Amino acid sequence: MAEGYHMLNRRTFLKSSSLLALAPTVPVFVTRTARAAEPAKDARVLVVVQLDGGNDALNTLVPLKNETYQKLRPRLKIADKDAVKLSDNFGLHPSFRQADKLIKAGQLLAIPGVGYPNPNRSHFESMAIWHTAKTDPEEYKGYGWLGRALDTSGGDSYTITNDVPRALRGRRSAAIALTRLEDLTLADAGTVKNATGPEAQQDLLAFVRRHAVDGTTAAEKMSAMAKATDGGNYPGTTVGERLKLIARLLKADLGTRVFYTVQGGYDTHATQQFTHSNLLFEFAGAVNAFFADLQTAKLADRVTLLAFSEFGRTIKENGSAGTDHGTAGVVFLCGPNVKSGVIGSLPSLTELDKGEPKMTTDFRQVYATVLTDWLGIKADVLGGSYETMKLFS
C-alpha cells in the first residue's frame, strides 16, 4: 500500500508539473497544489460536517441529574440512565452508542453552549454567520471563514454537497462540489478542452471560463486517482456515503486540506423524537466508520472532524412534541488529536435572555483554535481577535 501511495503521489505531482508548463491557462488551485505537492502528504486535514436545520443541542449533549432540563422536556427528555456518559455532568443521546469505538478511544470532544452574541434565529441568517464568522449583516453575505483561510494558506477544498457552501467561498481558493466520483469524470475531455477558449475580458465570462478550466483539471486529477483503493465499511446512509467519498479523496492524496459535507433534516419542529434519534444514529455511525477506515489507511492522525449546526433549539419543547429555533448549540470535534470528553460549560437553563440560554463559548474561539492549533493558519482571517481554547492534545 505504501508503494501505491508513493506512486500515486508522484503521478499527481508529474501531472501538475506538466500542467504548469501550460501556464497561464492553468487554474489557480492547480499551481498551488503543484507547489505544495511534496508536503501535502503529511498536511493536516479538516473535515466539516454541517448538521443542517438546527440540531437540538439539549437532547444531543444531555445534562445529567438536571431537574430543570427534565421539566423543560416532559415528553422529549433523555433519562440519565439512557445517556452515553461522557463526563460527570454530561451524557450523549443514546444514538451515540453507534460511535462507541470513537468514544472509548477518547476521540470525541463535545463543546456545549457554542454561539454568538445577539443570536439570530433565521436558518439562513444564522448559517451565514457560522459560515462567515461575521455577525454584521453587511459582512456575513461575503466570503466564508474557510475560503478566507485557504486564500492565505493556499490549497483547495472539496465539498460533498450539491452546491459550494458559503463557508468555502473565498476570493481565490477553489471549492469543488461533488456527490459522486462520476460527477468529476468528463465524457469527452478533448472536446471540452477545445471549447474553453482564451482568457476573457468580460468579468462574468472570465468567471465561467475559470470554472470550466477548473472542471477539466479536476476531471484529470480524478481519472488519475480512479484506481485508488475503495475500502471501509460504512453504513448505507447518505452521511455515511458522503464521509466514505471524503475518505476516498483523502486516500487519493490530492493535497486537499479542507473537506465539507452536510447532513440535513435537523429542523425538528414537530414530533421530533424518532427523527432526531435517527439523525444522530446516522451521524454517529458514519463518523465512527470514517475514523475506523482512516485508521486502517493510516490517515487518521492527519484528520480532525468538526460538526456544527446553525443554532440549538428552544430549550422548552413545543406543543407538538418538537422544538423551535433556539440559540447556542453543541459543537463536536473528533479524531485522534482532539481532547476527549467535554470542554466548556452548559449555559444556565434558568438565567435566560429572551427565553433562551446565553452562549458560554463564542464559536469563533473554536474556529480560531482549529485554524491556529490544527491547520496552522493565522486566525486573523476571522477578522477579530478570539481567545483560543485547549482543544487538541
Added chain:
Amino acid sequence: MKTLDPVWGVYTPSDEAPWDLRRVTHLHRRAGFAAAWDELQRDLKDGPEASIDRLIAGKVSLHSPSEFDSTANLLADAAVAANEPGRLKAWWFYRMLFGPDPLGEKLTLTWHNHFATSIAKVQDLSAMRRQNDTFRKLCRATFGELLNSSVREAALLVWLDAPANRKGHPNENLGRELMELFTLGVGNYTEADVKEAARCLTGWTIEDGKFAEVATRHDDGEKTVVGKTGKWTGADLVRVLLENPATAKRLAWRLCDVFFGEKAVSPEALQSLADGLIANNLDIGWAVGTILRSKAFFADANIGTRIKGPAEFITGSARALEMFDPAPSTLALADWCGRMGQDLFEPPNVGGWNGGRAWVGARSMITRANFVAALVDGTNAGRPKAHDPSELAKRHGLPTDANALITFHCRLLLGGDPTPALTARLAKGMDRKMVALLLSAPEYQLG
C-alpha cells in the same frame, strides 16, 4: 402615482438598439426557454410588439402538439398514481419543452423558487402537483391572489409545519418564512413580529388534503405585527404583509432577478418598479409586461449578462436544436437538471436556489459538458438519434458546408455571427462535435 423611471419606458428599435437576431434570441432566452429557428425568424419579421404580445398571451411555440394539454395531464396523473417523483419532474420538462406558453412555465419556475417546497419533506406527489398547477394558474395574477393561494396549499402547509401551530403551542416555521422569504424580506421585521405572526396563523391546518381553519385552535387575542395591532387572523396577517411596501420591493427584486442580468437594474429603477407595483395592486402581469417591453430589458447591459440556470440551459438547448420528434427522454432531462444543481420539486431548502454565479463551479461545468455530449449524441439523453446539424440547416433551406454550419449554429444559439477566433475554435469539431463544442463553450453558458 409616481411616474415610472424612464428605463421602464417602451423599447422601440433604433440604430443603437436594433431589432435584430441578438435581441430576438435574448427575448426568448429570458422570457422563455430559447426558440427554434422558425420562431426566431417569425419574430424578427413581426417586430417587438407582436412578439412580446405573443409571449404574454402564451401562444409562442410553433412546435406544441395539438393534444399538449391532455398529454400533459395524463403524464402528471400517471406520475402521481405511480408515486414516482422522477416522473413528476419529467412532466414539468415535457411542459417546458412542448408547451405553447414558455413564459408561463418560466414564471411557474420562479414561483416554485419563491415558495420553495420540497418533495423530500412533503412526500406527497399529489400535493406537489397541485401546488405547481396553482403557481401556473396564478403566475400572472396579482401577488395577493398568488400569495393567498400559495400559503394555503397543502404542500406548503406540511413543508412549514402549519398544522403543528396551535393556540398556546406556537410553531414559528410558517410565520417566519412568510415574512422573511415570501413577503417582506430580512431586515423588515423583528423576532417579536415572528412570534406574533405565528399566533395569527394558529388554527391553520390541513383536512382531507386541503387547507382548513380550526377555530378552537386559533389564538383570537390581540397581536401586533410590523406595527399594526388587531385581533388578527391568518388572512389578516397576509393582508397586512401585502400592504407593507417591503413586499412590493421584494416582488420587484424577484422579477428583476429572473429577467435581468448582473447589475443590469439600478437600485433606483428597482424602487421605481416597486412603486409601480404598489400603484397597480401588485399585479404580476403588469410588472412582467412592463419589464419585457422596456428599454432596460433590451439594453446592451442586459444582454448576455446572466448565467443560464440548468432548466434554461437544458430546455433551451433542446428547443433551439428542434429536438421535438424524436425528443430526448424528459426523465433523463430532469435527472441531468438535478445533477447540475437544480432538482425540480426538490430545492435545497426553503430559500430555494441561489442562482446567478452559484450555478457555476468545476463540477457543474463538468456536468454541463457531459450533458451536452449526451444531448448531441442522443444515447445518454434517451434520444434514439444523434443531432445532425446539416439536417437542421437543410430543413431551413440553409447551406451545409462546415463554415456555414458554424455560422448558422452561432446565430441560432448565440444570436449572432461568430468572431474569427470562435469559428477557429468551433472548427476543431466536425458535425455534432462542433455543436458540442459550442454548447460547452463559456460563451453559451451566458444568456
